[in-house]
Amino acid sequence: MPRSDEIDAAQGGEDVLEQAAEELRRPLRVDAALFDARVMDEVLRPRHRVRDAVRSLARKRSVSVSPIGALAAACLFAVVVSGAVMAIERVHAPELARRAPQLAGEPIVRFGFVAPRASSVALVGDFNDWDPKATPLRANAAGGVWSVDVPIRPGRHIYAFVVDGKTWRPDPAAPPAYGEDFGEPNSALTVADPGAQ
Amino acid sequence: MIRAALTLFAFAAVLGAPRALAAQDARLSARLDAQTRDAVTGIIDSVRATGIPSEPLVQKALEGASKHADDARIVSAVRKLAGELGDARAALGASSSDAEVIAGASALHAGIAPRALTRMRAARAQGSLTVALAVLADLVARGVPGDTATSVISALTVAGAQDAELLKFRQGVEGDIARGATPAAALGGRAKSARMPTP
Numbered sequence A: 001m002p003r004s005d006e007i008d009a010a011q012g013g014e015d016v017l018e019q020a021a022e023e024l025r026r027p028l029r030v031d032a033a034l035f036d037a038r039v040m041d042e043v044l045r046p047r048h049r050v051r052d053a054v055r056s057l058a059r060k061r062s063v064s065v066s067p068i069g070a071l072a073a074a075c076l077f078a079v080v081v082s083g084a085v086m087a088i089e090r091v092h093a094p095e096l097a098r099r100a101p102q103l104a105g106e107p108i109v110r111f112g113f114v115a116p117r118a119s120s121v122a123l124v125g126d127f128n129d130w131d132p133k134a135t136p137l138r139a140n141a142a143g144g145v146w147s148v149d150v151p152i153r154p155g156r157h158i159y160a161f162v163v164d165g166k167t168w169r170p171d172p173a174a175p176p177a178y179g180e181d182f183g184e185p186n187s188a189l190t191v192a193d194p195g196a197q
Numbered sequence B: 001m002i003r004a005a006l007t008l009f010a011f012a013a014v015l016g017a018p019r020a021l022a023a024q025d026a027r028l029s030a031r032l033d034a035q036t037r038d039a040v041t042g043i044i045d046s047v048r049a050t051g052i053p054s055e056p057l058v059q060k061a062l063e064g065a066s067k068h069a070d071d072a073r074i075v076s077a078v079r080k081l082a083g084e085l086g087d088a089r090a091a092l093g094a095s096s097s098d099a100e101v102i103a104g105a106s107a108l109h110a111g112i113a114p115r116a117l118t119r120m121r122a123a124r125a126q127g128s129l130t131v132a133l134a135v136l137a138d139l140v141a142r143g144v145p146g147d148t149a150t151s152v153i154s155a156l157t158v159a160g161a162q163d164a165e166l167l168k169f170r171q172g173v174e175g176d177i178a179r180g181a182t183p184a185a186a187l188g189g190r191a192k193s194a195r196m197p198t199p
Helices: A004-025 A032-044 A049-058 A067-092 B002-031 B034-048 B055-066 B071-092 B098-109 B114-123 B130-141 B146-158 B163-178 B183-193
Strands: A108-114 A121-125 A145-151 A155-163 A167-169 A187-191
Touching: A108 A155, A121 A145, A155 B098, A155 B130, A187 B130, B002 B034, B002 B055, B034 B055, B034 B071, B055 B071, B055 B098, B071 B098, B071 B114, B098 B114, B098 B130, B114 B130, B114 B146, B130 B146, B130 B163, B146 B163, B146 B183, B163 B183
Parallel strands: none
Antiparallel strands: A108 A145, A121 A155, A155 A167, A155 A187
16 A cells, blocks of 8 residues: 555645646747747848858768778869869960961960959050050950960060959969069060071 | 252151151050150160161050050160160170060070170070070079079070970979979079089
């Protein structure tokens, strides 16, 4: 038989349960106006997309990758990166444009410049009267690499690029021209004369 | 009769001289104010008679105009270049080509001594020195000391290096500098690999 103290405890437990049930049954008061205001505040709160993206990227995750899969991904990444770098370097340095039509006595030189955000790039130098309107470069399909083929007389030349019609830039892939008479750095180009030697 | 001939000659000279300068003046007139144009044209006229190429002087003035340099700076730069072109012509000899004189002037502008140009001319009396002088100027612009660059390029020239080899040599030095070598060390290393006397 249960002892008297056990009966009292059981009775007390039932009371507590009854009180809890009654509390849960009580309707919850919701202030509709306040609720709507909170919802709209949340909807209209300015989104910090960059911050959220950074936080999302910084959040630790567990990823399961097989060793072969990881090796393949690393190889693919290396191939893509090296291919992109080689493509940029190939277009970037001034070079003889072998596929372009060649005028008599003047080798065609291909100039390239990487400027993804530029709206225009022009070539200026001692072969076009330093005229920013004379030799505009054309952007490739992606829009970041600009190039132009120009017939250049054999010899040493000085040139630069004008970005967006106002900013002078030397060619980072070419030797700098020694000494600046007018404050803006130039690049040097040497075109060998095929018939000289 | 003689007076008539002299009058006719003077008339032809008056008519012909401005026409000879007209093509050049058109470019300068379009980009320079009258005072600067006259000063530049005066420099060009003074050097033209000596056989110095004048086109680089026009281009120097146009460069200054495109870069919105002030007039005094443009005239000063043109005058300085005229002096360098004249010195290069004198160092390389009267038979040197315009391209050689222009490349020689760039070497002088970089600090190379005129006697170095004369030695290189003597070492290669027949072939063109244009690329050798241009490579010399480029190396100095990259930071290679002028005397060591001169000795190595002169040695390569004496050894009969072709233009393509000189350009490849310069690219090698530039690559080594880009990878962290000092300009002098890069030149020395490339000279060693080219079996040239190290500076």
